[in-house]
Amino acid sequence: MRRGLIAATGVVAMLASVAACGSGSGSSGGDDKTLTVWFMDGSNPAQWTKDVTAEFEKKTGAKLKIEVQKWNGIQQKLTTALSEANPPDVIELGNTQTAAYAASEGLADLGEFKKELGGDQWLESLNKPAVHNGKQYAAPWFALNRVVVYNKKIWADAGVTETPKTREDFFKALDKIKETGKEPLYLPGQNWYVLNGLTVEKGVDLVKKDGAKWVSNLDDPKVGEAMEIYRKFQSYSQAPKDKDEKLPDQGTVFAKGNVGAFIGMGWEAAGAIKANPAIEKEIGYFTIPGETADKPAGVFLGGSNLAIAAGSKKQELAREFLKIALSDTFEGRLAKEAGVIPNKEALKGNLKGHAAAEAAAPAVPFGGTTPLIPEWAAVENEPNPIKGYMTAVLNGQSPADAAKAVEGEINKRLAQKQ
Missing domain, CATH: 3.40.190.10 (Periplasmic binding protein-like II)
Structure with a gap:
């Protein structure tokens, strides 16, 4: 699992x-x-x-x-x-x-x-x-699936009165929060299920067939486009570029009251409330916006x-x-x-x-999963090479070069006997 x-x-x-x-x-x-x-x-x-x-x-x-x-x-x-x-x-x-x-x-x-x-x-x-x-x-x-969990007070103090309906609106809201000195978005660099949702939105899979075998498709330009969107989101965050969504726990970070939002499961808000009960009244949720108002972002x-x-x-x-x-x-x-x-x-x-489920539901018809092949499980075993790819891109490497650096390891894992 x-x-x-x-x-x-x-x-x-x-x-x-x-x-x-x-x-x-x-x-x-x-x-x-x-x-x-x-x-x-x-x-x-x-x-x-x-x-x-x-x-x-x-x-x-x-x-x-x-x-x-x-x-x-x-x-x-x-x-x-x-x-x-x-x-x-x-x-x-x-x-x-x-x-x-x-x-x-x-x-x-x-x-x-x-x-x-x-x-x-x-x-x-x-x-x-x-x-x-x-x-x-x-x-x-x-x-x-994941939603945006946000701090209503921080957003209101930044002058953001409506939840964004498009990705560009989301970026503009994060810009306004940044001006207040708060951290706009907490997004660890290796939150790769968020990236997976963006690849689903781009209509591209992470693997492809090469004859009778499965191989990495990380070098597909559409995967690179998804990673560039992720890179922009992550630029609003002070979270480590080499950690995933649980290190540290997003809810615990959010509970401190200095973060405008995070992208995560609705239940993670419970962790924030446990750490800081006073924050419960400030928590809101909205669907992760897509490129246009009529279609939410892709989600895992x-x-x-x-x-x-x-x-x-x-x-x-x-x-x-x-x-x-x-x-x-x-x-x-x-x-x-x-x-x-x-x-x-x-x-x-x-x-x-x-509330969290109501925010999650609109994205479900546009969601997807990791590759549905038996061979895929080995790719996600730690250290997950896709996480390394993400960190490399966030540190300035091009998506194409970062993909090339890990494709050998991905292909090796895909070739393992199940």
Whole structure:
């Protein structure tokens, strides 16, 4: 599981308690009347879980056994579980993980049942990571993405009375804040998920096919254009050019009251409030602006999919569970209870009252992810070469030269046997 997705799913843990109906380990075993579901820590709110369980058991007559898993070490644990004779029947997967498990034939093909699951209404940007080689191996469950978290007092003191609707408006607002002596924007130089969103906006991927293999596409001019936008944003920040978004924690920095804004997950504001409760009344959120007012900036869509293990002996029961969990009733309630982006446009009204989620939602149709190939996971392992590329550009190197310096390492990682 990649760190950006861990951050995405972590919001639910902050907003709602988790109901655990199992030990967090083990498998479905041989009980034909019990369906085992693995959720990740922080993903299934308590009341939602209770009600889904009751509905499933009432409808099917079977029992539901929920086991909550920790993110740390989950990839190896899932790999092992899916290869066993009695795997968990239904599993939650990080959206960028799904391709790897589909490629290993660990997931059941849901294509025949997509319509029954409501798939004809799923948001395309959320469903894309659930598809591998043209086949539907999972169902999109929820997503989260970055927004601008800002200090309303600092903006008002700078004479900025409206939240910006275009990127140029955003830069002008940051210029005004700079004149007041405050730090306009806190943006560490290696916040590469923000860069990934900008490459999505440019319509360019970070990899390309070279014959039968995947290779780096970091030298594409459009990637360079995205990096130049990032460089301008970062020029308003005093944050280190060689650190990522968690070093130090953005919320902690923001809590000091000297920063106009940061680009991050809405839940990071909770960290600021914990560090400085007085700042809560000053916090606002808005969608990251794009080039024009009618289209927000591209964003990285972190989130989760639900899948059925190919080796599950309870395929029919598993599909019944998905039909219930993904129904408009429970998908809408998940959004309302946890403030996560639902998988259908028609359900976004359930986000009312979740200010960060309301700000995030407009960008979802224009969002995307890292490359959806099994080989990609190795690229993000630390030290992530893309972070080195970003720091080099921020220190004055051209995007083309910086890309050339790391492409060998990226290609080496892409060639690793999965």
